Amino acid sequence: MEEKENGPTITFDDFKLNRQLLNAVADAGYTVPTPVQQQTIPLITAGHDVMGIAQTGTGKTAAYVLPLLMKVKYAQGTHPRAVILSPTRELAMQIEESIRLLAKYTDLRFLAIYGGVGPKTQIEEIKKGIDILVATPGRLMEIYMKGDLILKELKTLVLDEADKMMDMGFMPQIRSILEVIPRKRQNLLFSATMHARIEKLSEEFLEFPVKVEVTPAATPVETVSQMLYQIPNLQTKLNMLHYLFRNEEIFTRVIIFTRSKKNAEVVAEFVNDSARGTVRVIHGNKGQNMRINAMEAFRSGEVRFLIATDVASRGIDITAVSHVINFDVPMIYEDYVHRIGRTGRAEQEGASITFATEAEIHHVREIEKIIKMQIPEASLPPEVEVAKTKFAESQEMALEVDKQKRRTDPDFKGAFHDKKQHLHEGVIDKRTGRPFEEKKPTKIRGFRRNKS
Known part of the structure; x- marks a missing residue:
């Protein structure tokens, strides 16, 4: 244990890991354990x-993978002894990569299974024998129901990103999994947020858990600077991107998050035409191989811009991301933390920039309540051309603002309701030269009936 001015510094040697794991940790460049690792590894080993509440980018994957590798220790039998559940394919692949990195000097067998590709190859790998299985809930149950996965040897179950799993509607599958695995097991649950549903899940899933909360729930990492720009419409957002990306020395590797696949494609086309650097897009409609290739190209530095929907906000672990840009404000507020956590990783500095229209500002204020801080705001640079808002976009934003006001004020009838009575106020009637007065509708008289 090293000494510092303010006391001893914990090292990975203090966790009594075996030499194979310590060598892998050293090769990975890890020196001092992060706070979540310091608190969690001894508890899991014991x-x-x-129940770990830790934001993305804090090292929580290694916090459970290292003690898990220590417990499983070496290849044995055919059936998995540990299962790690993940909400998305991207995160499952990332966890598998972390296991590969830390288990490099062991003979442990591990595999990630997920949807988007056929199960045949995954089933063949499972039948060869597996020690640690990483899985999305749906694919795990699919292969289990086929009879190609035996879970009776399971000793440890990990739920990673439990809050995201609940948001994505995986609770029925998780409950089905809990019904078919051994009751006597160790359970680990990790979440970035601690809301009531997570509390309820922990009561259902964990037995006398030790709670580790290294940061307040949904707090952005300190190494990420944040900035907000209020921008009136989509075209002006695009113009702002063009302005920012002229600075190639600062905006070196950028992830741009959009709310929809449609916006992702619009942004990709614009950036591809207006900025120097390769652009890749990942969203739900992209094939699995295309998404994997895009991530690898971005990780290697071949690609300057990665444009993604929230399907990828938790599955990207790349240390050199210079900026995250929220082109659209996320509707699930906790996703803001996950998005900006893609930069400022591994104690490096990063920056996040958020664009918000009038309709999105309401969501920004709600996000600020969750992260317990105000996002600094800046004015649009004068060089950025402010485009005129298209009629359809204007109407859509006005309707959204109406919905927001109705939620907070039950008596609010909506701007569209008031529009009619204010439509002609102050308007001069050109025909008479006087202020316009709304007239009562003229009655249309019908034909008289003959009284014959």
Whole structure:
């Protein structure tokens, strides 16, 4: 244990990991354990059920993977002894990559299974024998129901990104999994947020858990600077991107998050035409191989811009991301933390920039309540051309603002309701030269009936 001015510094040697794991940790360049690793690794090694509240980018994957590798230790039998559940394919692949990195000097067998590709190859790998299985809930149950996966040897179950799993509607599958695995097991649950549903899940899933909360729930990492721009419409947002990306020395590797696949494609086309650097897009309609290739190209530095919907906000672990840009404000507020956590990783500095229209500002204020801080705001640079808002976009934003006001004020009838009575106020009637007065509608008389 090293000494510092303010006391001893914990090192990975203090966790009593075996030499194979310590060598892998050293090769990975890890020196001092992060706070979540310092608190979690001894508890998991001692066999406790653990509930970890830790934001993305804090090292929580290694916090459970290292003690898990220590417990499983070496290849044995055919069926998995540990299962890690992940909400998305991207995160499952990232967890598998972390296991590969830390288990490099062991003979442990591990595999990630997920949808988007046929199960045949995954089933063939499972039948060869597996020690640690990483899986999305749907694919795990699919292969289990086929009879190609035996879970009776399971000793440890990990739920990673539990809050995201609940947001994505995976609770029925998780409950089905809990029904078919051994009751006597160690359970680990990790979440970036601690809302009531997570509390309820922990009561259902964990037995006498030790709670580890290294940061307040949904707090952005300190190494990420944040900035907000109020921007009136989509075209002006695009103009702002063009302005920012002229600075190639600062905006070196950028992830741009959009709310929809449609906006992702619009942004990709614009950036491809207006900025120097390769552009890749990942969203739900992209094939699995295309998404994997895009991530690898971005990780290697071949690609300057990665444009993604929230399907990828938790599955990207790349240390050199210079900026995250929220082209659209996320509707699930906790996703803001996950998005900006893609930069400022591994104690490096990063920056996030958020664009918000009038309709999106309401969501920004709600996000600020969750992260317990105000996002600094800046004015649009004068060089950025402010485009005129298209009629359809204007109407859509006005309707959204109406919905927001109705939620907070039950008596609010909506701007569209008031529009009619204010439509002619102050308008001069050109025909008479006087202020316009709304007239009562003229009655249309019908034909008289003959009284014959």
